[in-house]
Amino acid sequence: MSPTDATGAFRLFRADLHIHTVLSPCGELEMGAPDIVARALEERLDIIAVTDHNAADNCPAVIGAAKGTPLVVLPGMEVQTAEDIHVVCLFGTCEDAFAMQRQLWLRMPPVKNRSDVFGEQIVVDERNNIVREEEILLVQGVGYSVDEVVEMAHERGGIAFLAHIDRHSFAYPEVLGPIPDDFPADALEFSRRLTADEAARLKEEYAHRTILRSSDAHRLEDMGYSFASTYRMEAPTFQELRLAISGEGGRGVLWPFGEAE
Ligand SMILES: [Zn+2]
Numbered sequence: 195m196s197p198t199d200a201t202g203a204f205r206l207f208r209a210d211l212h213i214h215t216v217l218s219p220c221g222e223l224e225m226g227a228p229d230i231v232a233r234a235l236e237e238r239l240d241i242i243a244v245t246d247h248n249a250a251d252n253c254p255a256v257i258g259a260a261k262g263t264p265l266v267v268l269p270g271m272e273v274q275t276a277e278d279i280h281v282v283c284l285f286g287t288c289e290d291a292f293a294m295q296r297q298l299w300l301r302m303p304p305v306k307n308r309s310d311v312f313g314e315q316i317v318v319d320e321r322n323n324i325v326r327e328e329e330i331l332l333v334q335g336v337g338y339s340v341d342e343v344v345e346m347a348h349e350r351g352g353i354a355f356l357a358h359i360d361r362h363s364f365a366y367p368e369v370l371g372p373i374p375d376d377f378p379a380d381a382l383e384f385s386r387r388l389t390a391d392e393a394a395r396l397k398e399e400y401a402h403r404t405i406l407r408s409s410d411a412h413r414l415e416d417m418g419y420s421f422a423s424t425y426r427m428e429a430p431t432f433q434e435l436r437l438a439i440s441g442e443g444g445r446g447v448l449w450p451f452g453e454a455e
């Protein structure tokens with residue numbers, strides 16, 4: 195058997211790679227660390243990623259809350275680029291995620307959050323104790339282009355995918371038009387609300403792209419097995435996920451619409 199023929203080594207893992215916490219101003223206060231973990235386990239997810247707007251501060255809390263459970267939590271963030279395009283960036287370690295955040299924040303406008311308008315931005319620990327409130331408004335474009343953000347994530351060994359490309363706000367096609375074939379994002383994300391018909395049409399348009407679906411949950415009830423994607427890979431790790439997204443050695447992402455649930 196050749197190394198690429200080792201299908202017996204693969205298993206299917208269900209992953210939701212785009213979840214917000216109480217740190218995102220638009221995230222509900224119920225999106226605390228233990229609550230997200232409990233909901234993910236209830237929904238039979240194997241892997242989730244924590245992806246707040248322009249910040250990774252709550253990644254350690256959710257990772258900590260999942261300790262001792264079978265759930266794997268990956269650190270990341272949803273970057274809002276200078277063009278107001280959302281890019282989800284995932285990393286192998288919290289250190290890599292924080293390094294990315296530090297670079298992004300070199301060009302973060304010093305606009306303060308108004309919690310009465312935008313909502314609260316709370317950093318918690320793994321038991322949901324409040325550590326601090328983030329003062330800078332997280333939902334604003336950082337001063338890096340979408341090309342630069344993808345490159346910055348890749349420089350840190352990260353995965354970068356274009357978020358909710360079917361939506362009409364903060365989505366690449368809406369801002370810049372069709373995604374060029376050679377644009378170096380690792381995958382395109384379809385949103386929770388997309389219908390199977392719309393998904394099939396978009397799939398034709400982006401035939402040779404890796405497509406994944408995630409919940410972009412801002413409330414616990416937004417999280418769910420049916421809004422995630424199935425990844426064929428050897429183990430529930432960041433490195434395997436990267437290989438699955440790039441379709442290496444027989445790994446891959448299953449088409450997220452029309453599967454038996
Ligand atoms: Zn978004």
Ligand SMILES: [Zn+2]
Nearest residue numbers: 212214272410
């Ligand atoms: Zn989001």
